[in-house]
Amino acid sequence: MSGDLEQPGPAQEQTSKIRIQFITRDTDHELPAEASAPILVATKFRRYALSTLINTLLDTPTPVPFEFLILGQFLRTSIEDFLTANGISAETTLTVEYVRALIPPLHVASFEHDSWVSAIDVLSGSSPASIWTNNSPGVPSGQEKILSGSDDGLLRIWNMSSEVEAISSVSHNNHITNAKFLSPTRVVSASFDRTIRLWKYESMPDFGPTSTLTPSVELYGHKASVDSIAVHAPSSRLLSASQDHTVGIWSSKKTDAPPAPQSLLPSSSNKRRKLNPNPNSVSQRGSLALMTGHTASVTSVSFAPNDPTVAYSSSLDHTLRTWDLATRTLVDTRTTAHALSCLTPLQDLGLVATGTDARSIILIDPRASATAVSALTLRGHTGTVWALSTDPSSAYGLASGALDSTVRIWDVRAARPGSGGIGAPEVECVYTIERESGRGRKKPVRGDEVKVFGIVWDGEVGVVSAGSDKRVQVNRSPQGVRDS
């Protein structure tokens, strides 16, 4: 019993208070030492009043909206109602974590295609491709580009006015699964046609807003669909994940790449196969290595954020594997209960997020010393989680695209104990982005939803997603709120 508490009684009810210890993991918004002790707060307070309070304590020049986590749950009611609902005594000191609020991004634009779109990437001032080139020539605000790859085998580059600036001069022989900017002038794509292709992206200032996207190198080596690629321009390395169970290592430099294996070239197979129109005699090259270990289709691959000589891969064989790229060997295998469909490392947390065919996202500690495979489980999707992307402005934020018509935004700090007190803690999503293409239409039956195959969360452009509604959809938080 604390003597500081006011006596309960009808007269005092309106000013009932609770002692709160505010904490945060947002390093930009830590309370000054003199304000870090527990504070008495009226229990009638809701999120907005608490946010105002934190802004006062922080003395922020412009208000930053905050959300509040208590026992892994976002505060959606008054503190009083939260205490009642969770059976918490008002006499305890309550630990409340404040996090910068994620503002639901609004629909900004949709780019229509003729076929399903799986591949998506963004070139902006803060995207990896421009950072690698020290932002030279640089991408001014409003001049960002969006790269899409679709089932017609074509790549397109869009400007922020929803115009196609460039379309690839040749097409892949089957649907494009993944595409990335390697630099502001280079693009790489992967396809079900088993190839990875490097492209030159050149603007043609003399011809207005049009640009060209022409092939430079075709990479052969995989014996089945290439489902995912990862790029690291400073080391000129590409990684690939294939349905042939291997993880490929490739050089993005033509001169460093070994010759292509003759047996895999289209010209060596039968005549009926459409020969690739090869007007510029595009170079054909092979892989530096195809690493074996997975026992089923590899769905995704990524460089370790802090060390480009380490890679992670996810597979339908239920494993997340760690590879040493210098020695080209398998370092570690983490086995889960489910087929894994995608992955993205969470740099500051030392975890890897993987999407599953069991409609969940699992955060895995890839270190060999980790005792538990799964650190956190994110639940809410109702379809296979196909793509993941990290929040450019928070170490704890994650966006996921699934075969259930939705993109979901998560804050992994909102973690509650697992069901029945066993298993990894569980996280519920902060909000859901629906497909604009479904607006005003009847809800599709289970299994017939829009499939979101690609997602990129860019600091400038926002959450960009692509899917079976043949659209790229751009959602962005209202200006000035998130980055105030």
Place this chain on the structure above:
Amino acid sequence: NIDPEALLPKLPSPDELRPFPTVCSVLFKGHKGGVRSVAIDPSGLFLASGGDDGAVMIWELRSGRQLYTVNIADEPVNVVKWRPSKDTMVLSAAAGEAIYLLAPFSIMSPEVENLSREVLDAGWGYAATSSTNGTSSVQKEPAAKWSRPESKLLDQGVLVKISVRAPVKAIDWHRRGDYFSTVSPKGQSSAVAIHTLSKHLTQLPFRRLKGLAQTAQFHPSKPIFFVATQHTIRSYDLSRQELIKILQPGARWISSFDVHPGGDNLIVGSYDRRLLWHDLDLSTRPYKTLRYHKKAIRAVKYHHGGLPLFADASDDGTVQIFHGKVVEDMMENATIVPLKVLKGHKVTDKSLGVFDVDWHPREPWCVSAGADGTCRLWC
């Protein structure tokens, strides 16, 4: 007063028996008219379907993407089955009185394409050089004619056409991928045929079958062959060419059966709505009879990738999932628990529901083929 229920062994609850499929993950739309048959390829990545529209389609299983379509006939494709091999990619499909062997090369690597073409083309000329089929020369016409399909089909990878005497309703491949059986219920003495791919040879080993043949299957590991007629399932020793056993499921009209991968148990589905489990060690009568469907059962299938699951498909529009754990101990019976009723397929005006069901080779996922024109992946 003892409650008889209390004396029964307690069944585990479905929750304890996860994983098993619970929801529709992907809907496959493309066929015009009902889908008669579905099959997941040995890699687990591709789904083949055959429909009333005469089309054979191949889909990427997890994404639902349509990868390949060939209009193979002007009549329904009644059955599609993959050849059990990971080096080749060969699909068999039956429409009317013909069986087609396909290498859908647009979705495979040059290497797999070459191996697939080789395995399909190796038998050309065998029949011509060995003149008769090796057995008696009483046979007036060959049991089947192996030929090249028209160029329109050839261009799409349909490399072999086998014409038999009556419409084919069932195909089953021997595990090694050289033999496959077909069943033509109206074929009388040629109702059950066994085809040798490497020789392009068709034999009719069951000329005096009692009853109308419905479907047939190779034993998963022994040289034993099962043939179902309307009322019974006979097992034959293929090497000794003799009858081993006659199973009496007690069904009025058998539609389908599947042999457990262990080889000692078998499930039977019937048009009179019954699902029957036979323990081949125990009796010629079923060990268990399950009546959960309101309409005919058209297909039954065990999981063949190590999970203790089986499924059936019915004209009532549902697929039902069961736990079926076979114990090694000969004296102990299998534990059977109904797990889930999968609803979604629409029943048509003609009271047709789900035609077929197949399992993923590893995962607890199944696919179904509906009279409503859709296939569904359940995860």
